[in-house]
Amino acid sequence: MELTGIHATPGYSGFFFDDQRAIKQGAQQDGFTYEGEPVTDGFDEIRQAGETLIVDIELADGTVVRGDCAAVQYSGAGGRDPLFQAEEYAPVIEGPVADELEGRDATDFLENAEALEVMQIDGDRLHTAIRYGVSQALLSAAAEAQHTTRTDVLADALGTEPATEPVPVFGQSGDDRYNNTEKMFVKGVPVLPHALINSVEKIGENGETLLEYVEWLTERSQELGPDGYEPRFHIDVYGMIGEVFEAPYDRDEVVDYFADLEDAAAPYPIQIEGPMDVGNRADQIDAMVELRQGLNDAGVGVDIVADEWCNTFEDVRAFVDAEAADLVQVKTPDLGGIHRSGQAVRYCEGTETRAYLGGTCNETETSARACAHVALATNAAQVLAKPGMGFDEGYMIVENEMRRTIARREREQRQTGTDEVAADD
Template identity: 85%
Template sequence: MTTETTITAIHATPGYSGFFFDDQRAIKRGARQDGFTYDGDPVTEGFDEIRQAGETLIVDVELEDGTTVRGDCAAVQYSGAGGRDPLFQADEYAPVVEGPVADELEGRDPTAFLENAEALEELQVNGDRLHTAIRYGVSQALLAAAAGAQNTTRTDVLADALGTEPATEPVPVFGQSGDDRYTNAEKMFVKRVPVLPHGLINSREKIGADGETLLEYVEWLGKRSQELGPDDYEPRFHIDVYGMIGELFGPPYDRVEVVDYFADLEAAAAPYPIQIEGPMDAGGRAEQIHAMVELREGLADAGVGVDIVADEWCNTLEDVRAFVDAGAADLVQVKTPDLGGVQRSGRAVRYCEGTDTRAYLGGTCNETETSARACAHVALATDAAQVLAKPGMGFDEGYMIVENEMRRTVARRERAQRRTDASAESDEVTADD
């Protein structure tokens, strides 16, 4: 059933996101932690502090039938780094949403999700495309509006738009621990989280002068998972090192010294598989692709079974395509806020189909519960390899939000299918009579 209505108004309210903005360049240059904050001066444009409160722009879309739906504009924790859009400041962008964006979308049919979302992608203000965070948040609201007007799930709206067959069970969730990497990993083991723990290995102190601290942590993960997890629990370890392996070893990445370190990581994780995200930051997309291809070929030649995950310099849909085409990674992180509209994240996941590269639907701890739920529908619609638990770094809340949204949606779709099947059977009986 479809409700005839139009988009009548769009409002934008500045608010808080689920974590913080961090100046990655300053941290990697050795900024010292002072409790939860950092000492020193920021180096990335737009930052007033090395760590500052995360922001969101709450977008309310009003429809003619009286319905109001919501999306949240959000940007990644490490904004302004690795080729991403600059720091997102909600007060600055609220007039853009209530002005040019509203002008473009008001009066449109909300059921035309893809058409509306693509119009947003093409919209320019003063000759520039909209910040990725705006396209991300407003597209979430457009998706919710389409689902509401059609009395269906956001998963089904996206699947119809992208031409996919949705997953019939929740996509494996990837939990992120933050700096509390031991306690939060233990929580994940108890809850049988399939992919974990992220680890936040973003400094020399956390990886160790020769990488030994990371090896010790991976060994602990394997041992503790067996102690706390159920007998049939088989986790996949996923560690984000924020380019720190490259900081330790430097290029070329197919040489024996580097490959041996990855072999040590594989041994430390055994008997469980392990994947390493962002092994190096080569300073540009072409350079990053070259470095990751070099590493991946070195690992393959040596028979080392550690998967590598693209993150740095893999931000846009075009970037994802470039990494996949080059065979530069076993997984690519589809970093949802960096791609703009949620339909573009869906297309990025789809681009991995039929290749050797799996799609990890990621994002950032610095999102909101609204954007996290929207991404759960992208994951289901495209049957991604894994989806990030978000927002925040406390683990439990983000895992609950994403996992429950997928379970709720799968159950709703199953009920709808049973009703359809029952109706069809009733029609057949009537026809026979």
């Protein structure tokens, strides 16, 4: 079945774009916004409304499928593509991208998605958000044309066996790190709470505020969680441990702090995302290796998660090859085509590094559902609840998409088995 039309409509994403550099340099919050001037190219304000491009692809039978272009909250930071502005990029999708894809066979998902990866305009690759959103629509088109699930299309493209149970969902609390986390405990969320520790104020001058928060997590999870609840704590510190303690990261002061975090979380495992941000990929890998080696030598069981400077497929590969992290975040909008996220998860197979299929609060319900299929197709270690920072909506979207897909696949497999028995009779 042919792809017959591609359209792009500017819309809103699930959160906001934030100028991370300005925030790290001390911009003060003013209610929900920030005071001061932005410092990252493209920003008019330190916090501004998130944007998306809604991509509609028409098929020859009149079916219309959708994907949403999205970029991370901290666009333009850590080596990422520049701020994504929907009005600017809509003509690209309806012009050169449409010219490239219209007339193609919808069932050729991998070939169609790869065409976007190599496509250039004036010598530049397409913005990652464009590749991300259009590939989601291409995935839906292939599933519709083949009358199957997006999980099965991806599994065929990636050569995987899909998960038969929902992948553990990672809930993110945003700045409301107490109330939203209590919601997660009540619902028994397996991985939590993210916590958004992105300033010295939130971690404490000597890390004491974070330690107190982890102690609270342990106590409150036991009070509110369902019977048998065994959460995994995952906290993103946005490089703040590096800001507080500085290099070298294998020295006793740093290792002892991680040991204190482990003790505060006991009996539950804890993983720390983005412990430092040293400004480029090579030095970030070296710093992460140094920290990981120090923790291993001391027998400290805190897992560390690569985030900053781990954006593209090539970045994921570099962190995994260097054994720089226990987990790497596969930040879906930053990898471009959605199949590239699946390939990045697969690259972790057989290594010491687990794959966390992440993304951003600044996506949409459409991109979040698409990512749920990547998680199932690759059986990732965990998958982010998104979009938004309210928790409940993102958790519902991702968890329910996985559950309904697993149920559909089970029904279809039972039906296939019944048909085969009937044919033998």
